[in-house]
Amino acid sequence: MAGIFFSDSAQAYLADLLSKQDGEGVAIRVFITQPGTPYAETCIAYCKPGEEKPEDQLLALEPFNVWIDAVSEPFLEDAVVDYATDRMGGQLTIKAPNAKVPMVNDDSPLNERINYLLQTEINPGLASHGGEVKLIDVVEGGIAVLQFGGGCQGCGMVDVTLKEGIEKTMISRIPEVTGVRDVTDHTVTENAYF
Incomplete structure (x- = not known):
């Protein structure tokens, strides 16, 4: 399973946002656009029941479920989702150090x-x-x-x-x-x- 970590403050913040969504069982989905390239962007989106893809991986957190995009999963190793408050309110941050790194080994081209x-x-x-x-x-x-x-x-x-x-x-x-x-x-x- 993806090595992505959600801090307690991030879980509380996201749970609060999800509680304001219409309908029951709204989860979040984590994916990376252009994973393994210098242009990789890590994204979090609302995911209503049935919107997840069949190959998505489920990460069940206490307050809500997280669906992890299967293609993005290896690039989310050591990723941290955190929520930090400051004078302006707060900000959700996603640090994914491996998002831009291509997955290679000795057999790769x-x-x-x-x-x-x-x-x-x-x-x-x-x-x-x-x-x-x-x-x-x-x-x-x-x-x-x-x-x-x-x-x-x-x-x-x-x-x-x-x-x-x-x-x-x-x-x-x-x-x-x-x-x-x-x-x-x-x-x-x-x-x-x-």
């Missing part, structure tokens, strides 16, 4: 394993400079062709980052990769991090 490494380890480091790198292709001989964006594009240190950081990490983690090549046009320096 090479490009998926490279993208996983980029999203989970390499891009978080580049983000401090407003940069990112994405996989364009894997060409003959196991060369990963990468493109830099954001603050990395036009940055004078990009060769060092590429060879010392990204290439070493990639070769050590993914045996099929023998090297990396940069196809970014670094003559464009508008947003470069120096």
Whole structure:
């Protein structure tokens, strides 16, 4: 079952909202749009009896039922739904650290394993400079062709980052990769991090 956790305050808040809905047995449904991509969004919606999908997983909480979308479930591991009050009232928050992470293992296609490494380890480091790198292709001989964006594009240190950081990490983690090549046009320096 999904490793999603609802704090007591979130349960109380949602139970109060559900009590104001028309009809009996209204539950909530949790799903992720575009799971496993950088665009993943975790959503909570009302779910009247019969609106759940046959493959949904039921999470029975004391005050109400939660239906978990089957496709989203692995991406909801370690997710926390909380309700925090502040001067303005309160806010329901959903933290789903694995929503954007593609599910990969050693048998996954090479490009998926490279993208996983980029999203989970390499891009978080580049983000401090407003940069990112994405996989364009894997060409003959196991060369990963990468493109830099954001603050990395036009940055004078990009060769060092590429060879010392990204290439070493990639070769050590993914045996099929023998090297990396940069196809970014670094003559464009508008947003470069120096």
